């Protein structure tokens with residue numbers, strides 16, 4: 001999927017919402033447990049209910065890997081079920097020596113048909129470039145994450161002018177351009193968006209951490225938006241577990257609609 005295609009979807013839907021499919025078997029409403037594949041059935045109903053209000057889906061692979069081979073099957077079926085007009089992110093946070101990264105890339109881009117994979121930058125250029133060899137597929141590199149532990153390394157000052165995450169951005173942005181590379185910046189780090197936009201004005205940012213983690217959608221939209229919108233804001237638990245009853249899909253739709261309506265206002269106000 002190209003950058004222009006993502007932007008077109010954003011304009012059409014008036015939304016830059018990504019729904020995170022972090023499905024936990026124990027949290028699925030009871031009435032779905034008799035299904036052959038309750039995880040897939042749950043995802044299917046969530047996708048059907050939220051499709052009008054979002055432009056991307058992001059299953060975090062951990063939630064599927066934890067269920068063994070059945071989980072991988074549910075993940076594959078879920079990615080196949082999502083229509084191709086949506087940006088499909090395999091949130092796998094991979095990255096290894098080049099020879100191994102090449103196989104991770106094939107797993108998620110060829111077997112799973114994902115459009116993008118999240119990648120950890122710690123092992124450097126040769127661990128990331130194998131993911132960049134697939135036409136119209138994307139690498140989403142961890143830059144400044146939403147969790148408290150991001151302070152342990154990412155915001156360490158390397159010099160009086162540069163923190164580690166800034167070095168990650170400035171070095172890696174030379175490995176590929178904004179047509180293939182995105183960055184993860186946590187919604188809980190809204191105060192950094194203005195500065196990050198100076199470093200990478202063109203790139204899309206995947207922004208997790210609204211909803212349950214408490215990130216500020218208004219602030220990050222104000223400082224993070226660029227001429228392509230440049231934002232994909234992820235919400236997982238606040239959407240998929242909006243209710244744990246029979247009305248879970250209706251409540252997920254309500255929550256995504258609420259977020260879409262808020263996003264439409266920010267697109268009107270901040271899209272340059």
Ligand SMILES: O=C(O)c1cc(=O)[nH]c(=O)n1[C@@H]1O[C@H](COP(=O)(O)O)[C@@H](O)[C@H]1O
Pocket residue numbers: 020022060091118144145146147184185186208209210211212213234235236237238
């Ligand atoms: O790469 C990610 O998606 C990610 C990066 C980050 O900095 N913080 C973060 O929460 N995530 C993921 O985004 C999702 C957030 O889920 P909720 O907090 O339930 O919306 C989870 O799948 C996390 O693993």
